[in-house]
Amino acid sequence: MIIKERVIKYGDNVNTDVIIPARYLNTTDENELALHCFEDLDSDFAEKAKERKIIVAGSNFGCGSSREHAPLAIKASGIKAVIAESFARIFFRNAINIGLPVITSGEVSDLIEDGDELEVDLSGGTIKDITKNKTFEIQPFPDFIQGIIKSGGYVNFTRDNIKGK
Amino acid sequence: MAQKILASRCGREYVSEGEIINADVDIVLGNDITLPLAIEEFNKIGAGRVFDTNKVVVVPDHFTPNKDIKSASQCKFVREFARNQNIKNYFEVGKMGIEHALLPEQGLVVPGDLIIGADSHTCTYGALGAASTGVGSTDVAVAMSTGKVWFMVPRTIKFIYNGNLKDWITGKDLILYTIGLIGVDGALYKSMEFSGPAVSKLSMDSRFTMSNMAIEAGGKFGIFEVDEKTEEFLERRSHRDYKIFRSDSDAEYEKVYNINCDDIELQVATPHLPSNARNAAELSSIKIDQVVIGSCTNGRIEDLRIAAEILKGKKISENLRTIIIPATQNIYLEALKEGYIEIFINSGCVVSTPTCGPCLGGHMGVLAEGERAVSTTNRNFVGRMGHPGSEVYLSGPAVAAASAIAGRIATPEEVI
Numbered sequence: 001m002i003i004k005e006r007v008i009k010y011g012d013n014v015n016t017d018v019i020i021p022a023r024y025l026n027t028t029d030e031n032e033l034a035l036h037c038f039e040d041l042d043s044d045f046a047e048k049a050k051e052r053k054i055i056v057a058g059s060n061f062g063c064g065s066s067r068e069h070a071p072l073a074i075k076a077s078g079i080k081a082v083i084a085e086s087f088a089r090i091f092f093r094n095a096i097n098i099g100l101p102v103i104t105s106g107e108v109s110d111l112i113e114d115g116d117e118l119e120v121d122l123s124g125g126t127i128k129d130i131t132k133n134k135t136f137e138i139q140p141f142p143d144f145i146q147g148i149i150k151s152g153g154y155v156n157f158t159r160d161n162i163k164g165k
Numbered sequence: 166m167a168q169k170i171l172a173s174r175c176g177r178e179y180v181s182e183g184e185i186i187n188a189d190v191d192i193v194l195g196n197d198i199t200l201p202l203a204i205e206e207f208n209k210i211g212a213g214r215v216f217d218t219n220k221v222v223v224v225p226d227h228f229t230p231n232k233d234i235k236s237a238s239q240c241k242f243v244r245e246f247a248r249n250q251n252i253k254n255y256f257e258v259g260k261m262g263i264e265h266a267l268l269p270e271q272g273l274v275v276p277g278d279l280i281i282g283a284d285s286h287t288c289t290y291g292a293l294g295a296a297s298t299g300v301g302s303t304d305v306a307v308a309m310s311t312g313k314v315w316f317m318v319p320r321t322i323k324f325i326y327n328g329n330l331k332d333w334i335t336g337k338d339l340i341l342y343t344i345g346l347i348g349v350d351g352a353l354y355k356s357m358e359f360s361g362p363a364v365s366k367l368s369m370d371s372r373f374t375m376s377n378m379a380i381e382a383g384g385k386f387g388i389f390e391v392d393e394k395t396e397e398f399l400e401r402r403s404h405r406d407y408k409i410f411r412s413d414s415d416a417e418y419e420k421v422y423n424i425n426c427d428d429i430e431l432q433v434a435t436p437h438l439p440s441n442a443r444n445a446a447e448l449s450s451i452k453i454d455q456v457v458i459g460s461c462t463n464g465r466i467e468d469l470r471i472a473a474e475i476l477k478g479k480k481i482s483e484n485l486r487t488i489i490i491p492a493t494q495n496i497y498l499e500a501l502k503e504g505y506i507e508i509f510i511n512s513g514c515v516v517s518t519p520t521c522g523p524c525l526g527g528h529m530g531v532l533a534e535g536e537r538a539v540s541t542t543n544r545n546f547v548g549r550m551g552h553p554g555s556e557v558y559l560s561g562p563a564v565a566a567a568s569a570i571a572g573r574i575a576t577p578e579e580v581i
Contacts, residue, residue, distance in 0.1 A: 013349055013438060017546040021553075022525035026228060026235035028202045040553040060350035060383060064546060065525070066285040068202055068301035089354050089385055090285055093315075094301035144185045144315060155206050158307045162212065 001122045003080045003101070004130075005053035009114035012058035014041065016091065019062065019070040028069070030076035037073040049077045054120065056112050057084040062091025071095040081120055083127070085109040096145055097154035103127070108136050167356040167386045169410040170296040171318055174279040184318045190220070191295075192273065193308040194282030196264055197225035199301070201239045203283055204246045206306035215250050216312035222254040222273060222282075223247045224264040227521040232528035262493025262519045265289035265377060265461035269369075270493055272403030276391045277410050281305065281314055286461050286543065291376035291388035292369060293395055294409060296356075298385050319385045320419040321356045322347075326363035328427035333577050335471070336371030337463055337541065337561030339364070340378040341432035343424065345442025353383035355419065358412065360390060363426040369398045370467035374561075377462045378543055381439040431576050433539070434559040437547050445564045448574040452484070455538040456569040457550075458562055459490025459517070460524045463541035466496050468562040473505035475566035475577050476512040482572030487514040488523060488530045514569070526551045539568045 018041035020033055027033065038045035055074070061084035062070060071094045074082065081101040095102040101122055108127055112118065116131040127136045141149065151157035172180045174188040195203055200223065207215075215221045225243055228236035247255035256267060265286050268274050276294030280287060283305040290297035300314065308314040324343060344351070357379045364372065372389050379387025389395070391409045399407075431445040458464070458472050469491060481487045489509050491497035497519065500506050509516050523530030524542040532538055532551030538558065540550065545557035558574060567575040 015544075015546045017525075017544065017549050021548050022198075022227075022527055023531075025198045026233060026239060028205060028239075040548040060353065063349060063383065064285065064544060066199060066283055066287075066299040066301055068199070068283075068303060071301075072202075086350060086353060088350070088383060090299050090301060090380075093304065097301060097303035142185050144187075154303045154307055155209050158310060159210050162210070162311070 003054065003120040005080055005118060006051065007054050007056050007112055007114060007116045007118060008048050008052045009112070010041070010055065010057040013060045013063055014057050015064035016062060016067050016070040017064055020067065020073040025067060025069055030072045033069050033073035034076035037077045046077065049079060053078055053080045054118055055079055055082045056109060057082070058109055059085040061087050063088035066090045068094045068098065071098055071100045075100045083108050096148055099149065099153040103138050105136060105138055166358060166388055166390070166410050166412045167296040167321065168318060170277055170279055171316060173277070180318045182318050182320045185315055186318060187313050187315055188279055189313055190281050190308050191278040192220055192222055192280040193305055194222045194224070194264060194268070194280065194284065194287060195305050196227050196284055197229060197236070197240050197243055198227045199283030199305065200243045202302035203305040203309065204242065206303050207309050210306060210310045212310035215252070215309045218251045219253050221252050221309055222268065223252050224256050224261060224267060225258070226261055226263050226519065227525065228527050229261060229520055230258050230518065260494065263461045263464055263521055266465055266492035266496065269293060269373065270402065270495055275399060275403050275405045275407035276395065277408040281308055285380045286377050288379045288384065288387045289373050289377040289461060291379065291386050292372035293399070294389060294391040296386050296388065299380060317354070319354055319356045321358055322352055323358045323360065323418045323421045324424060325421065326359070326361035326424050326426050328363055328425045330363060330366070330426050331430065333431060333563040334429060335467065335561045335563070336367055336374035338429055338432040339426070340375040341434050341439070341442045341559065342429050344378065344382045344440045346422065347382055349381060349438055349440045350383040352379065355384055356386040356388060357382065357384040358388055364389070365392060368467050369394055370465040373465065374462055378439070381543060431564050432560065433564060433574060434545055436545050436556040436558065439543065439545060439559060445560060445574060445576050451537070451558065451574040453539050453568060453573060454485050454536040455530060455532060456485060456487040456565050457523050457530055457538060457540040457542060458565050459492060460521065460542040461492065462543040463562055464490055464492030464496065466499050468541060469496065469500045469505050470503070471562040472566040473508045475563060475581065476514070476570070477508050479512055479570050479580065481513040481569040484572045485569065487569040488517060489514050490517045490522065491519060493519055523550055525549065539565050539574060541565050
């Protein structure tokens with residue numbers, strides 16, 4: 001799968017309270033959640049996300065609450081991948097489980113700038129910064145996680161396994 | 166220790182760090198915010214019934230008693246699911262308490278359990294020697310369907326607390342100090358093991374507080390070894406058999422921190438990260454508009470006892486509101502019997518029924534723009550307790566109660 005999009009860049013410790021504030025957690029409607037995504041961190045996010053669909057951030061992205069509403073809101077905003085130096089563990093597994101690609105790379109997080117155009121090749125394991133004409137290698141996921149991604153999320157993966165029995 | 170529990174739950178002698186395993190869980194927990202999403206996903210999987218009606222625990226505690234129509238609809242959805250699935254451990258308003266205070270109190274958790282909950286503070290049960298961690302709604306949906314979920318086996322960081330605790334110091338000060346030391350991602354993906362003579366003297370309530378905040382350092386587990394205090398706590402509450410897992414004397418740790426408690430003062434984490442730990446005494450110029458004493462971190466009887474000791478016979482500052490929230494109905498009753506509730510009301514505080522409410526800016530104490538709170542809760546991110554232009558200072562119960570009297574950040578010595 002190849003994702004070719006421009007970058008919205010954020011810093012370290014982007015937490016789930018700013019990704020989707022708790023005052024909006026009285027719904028599970030992902031489109032309604034998307035309306036408030038990043039509202040307390042970057043009031044222009046929704047406008048930016050119309051044209052730029054990869055988030056690049058620093059360390060500990062998604063720290064805080066276990067709310068799956070956070071990756072859901074990001075995904076429903078049209079974001080196709082999140083690349084960060086590191087991810088908070090619950091956010092990481094939530095993103096994998098709902099099929100939002102999350103890529104860990106300190107190098108990419110350091111060198112890529114706001115607005116750069118990227119070509120992310122998930123199966124090939126590379127990220128190309130078209131703006132800077134630089135290519136980065138990324139670590140492949142363990143087999144089990146690749147299985148979840150291939151099924152399109154943990155729910156499908158589990159349903160397939162139950163059926164297979 | 167956590168590694169041994171994970172191995173036992175996938176029927177193996179040994180699992181290695183970094184390995185991904187599919188393990189059996191002993192408890193699957195959800196609340197009124199995370200379960201609606203989990204139930205939708207559960208229905209998509211199509212298992213029909215939950216894997217075990219005794220092992221799924223449902224606690225509507227975040228936006229309850231319902232704060233608005235949408236929250237009421239979410240709770241109704243969760244309630245109907247619990248009824249239809251014949252969930253044994255569903256706690257309706259009236260029996261409900263804040264989940265991470267409620268489950269241990271009800272004897273639902275025992276040492277050696279592998280527990281997941283769709284709430285990040287599920288790591289609280291590490292205080293009882295359980296491997297317990299927060300996950301998302303989809304994980305809970307899968308675990309409710311199959312009784313299993315995937316885990317990556319974490320590496321362990323050991324924290325050894327030596328020396329003696331100064332007056333008024335509780336588990337909250339130790340954990341804020343620790344997070345200040347290692348940072349909000351200092352234990353990312355890791356199991357934190359708390360040990361040493363200073364923590365063996367801590368009450369169970371203080372240990373729950375420490376395990377509770379492991380997640381604020383990025384930790385997967387925050388685990389204590391079982392000792393006489395743990396066993397005494399369980400004896401009065403749980404009828405379940407359990408197996409105690411202990412770390413090997415030659416266990417390998419990614420890192421070992423030796424922390425001297427002789428030097429630890431009352432702590433406050435300043436906005437907007439729990440790792441911004443400072444000595445409370447250095448912050449006496451910070452004026453505040455609200456104090457909250459409660460939450461899954463510090464709403465237990467020890468916390469209320471300390472607050473009552475400081476507030477007894479005193480009035481809170483006229484420039485602020487103080488909201489006290491016993492974490493469960495039993496804690497509320499005990500506080501009532503001990504006379505704490507009377508002390509709180511006489512001093513000008515308001516006492517609420519159990520709810521997570523203000524901790525996450527839900528209800529029962531939301532902050533306006535420019536307002537500042539001292540709170541015994543666990544997070545002080547931007548907008549956590551209300552308006553993005555408000556601020557939260559995290560502390561233990563002693564600093565919170567003293568600050569309520571002073572109208573600014575204060576230590577008990579300043580007001581008693």
